[in-house]
């Protein structure tokens with residue numbers, strides 16, 4: 460690409476150089492640790508970490524308007540390392556040289572306006588951001604691109620070798636981890652732990668297909684997580700769960716993309732995300748905060764976190780209005796169609812508490828909200844969205860159910876525009892659609908199939924069973940004519956033609 464076509468004041472900044480001074484910072488005691496070690500919790504107080512750029516003041520070298528221009532022009536580049544989340548290199552892992560960056564096609568997912576019919580049904584203006592259009596079909600690829608690039612960076616400097624990466628998963632983390640790790644074969648091997656029968660068959664096929672070692676464990680996600688934590692404290696393994704602070708850093712790209720896609724104008728915007736382990740909502744808030752601090756956006760959008768009534772520890776925590784009286788209690792989950800968010804003890808809870816506090820403060824008002832929705836509404840709104848041109852998973856259905864509930868509660872109004880996270884592709888969760896259509900969702904979910912949404916295939920056979928073509932036995936010409944006519948007639952009748 461000919462850099463001469465870029466304006467002169469942008470040209471020298473268009474290809475980022477490794478800079479910044481990144482450290483792990485503990486959310487409990489604020490202690491800082493080198494990123495050259497593999498670290499997931501504070502060795503002093505055991506709290507989770509975030510990555511902090513000690514040289515963050517240097518981001519003020521450009522005005523917000525200049526940063527906007529840099530990112531808008533960078534969009535034209537054809538350098539693979541800068542095509543994904545690292546378009547925002549200075550904000551997303553500034554110390555990583557382009558040569559260590561993994562790019563498998565993640566990020567810059569489409570923002571699709573709700574269809575006119577769907578807008579009519581909800582009475583709201585909104586868009587879906589389709590993170591199911593990432594390489595492994597969920598948003599987890601954003602954090603994985605960041606985590607695996609950070610590991611490649613350590614490998615390239617001979618700081619680690621023979622890496623074995625492990626994670627626990629509600630399905631999508633393991634699909635993403637296995638994919639990105641397999642790209643770095645033979646430098647890295649991966650193993651994933653899944654709760655037995657608590658991920659969809661599509662999600663199970665993904666890490667198997669990528670060649671990872673897959674272990675199924677009895678129990679739920681929270682149980683798998685404890686085993687992975689134990690493994691990572693006892694053995695030299697790389698932890699790829701969102702406890703890994705690089706995951707959060709990569710997922711901040713979601714916010715940067717929304718800002719850029721709306722031409723940096725966040726006035727009257729609300730961003731709706733489902734909450735499971737709470738890594739994503741932490742990242743989304745943190746991303747907007749960083750762009751706000753750098754003057755790239757002038758307003759902070761409203762953040763709405765949504766949980767199912769069957770897995771709602773974050774919602775329960777915020778029910779107490781008095782900040783000083785709030786007390787976090789894990790919940791026992793019940794079966795949820797928003798299975799990827801079915802978590803009772805979110806690892807990132809301390810991150811949410813800290814970042815939401817900052818977010819409200821920077822917004823000069825309460826700007827982060829938590830909504831609880833029913834299982835029934837999750838399924839019904841997912842089906843409604845998809846029957847109106849969208850491709851959202853059940854967690855995206857949860858977002859839409861949450862938006863509708865937020866409107867009923869007066870938290871969002873008609874004058875605002877919402878951006879809903881379709882966190883995975885619909886096909887990953889088609890099993891729930893199947894069960895719904897066949898009226899086979901187990902009672903424990905608390906969902907009744909509404910006949911208005913049910914859609915099942917209709918087998919059309921000729922009256923004469925001998926008049927059926929098969930691969931082995933083709934019909935005579937005249938018989939085949941009769942077959943075509945009879946079947947067409949039956950279909951025409953069904954369609955009232």
Ligand SMILES: *Cc1c(COP(=O)(O)O)cnc(C)c1O
Pocket residue numbers: 597598599629631632701733734735736737738739740799800852854882883
């Ligand atoms: C992981 C996941 C979630 C939950 O995200 P957290 O960061 O764990 O809160 C929601 N939807 C899908 C599809 C996921 O894979």
Ligand SMILES: [Zn+2]
Pocket residue numbers: 485486487488489490501502503504505506
């Ligand atoms: Zn600490």
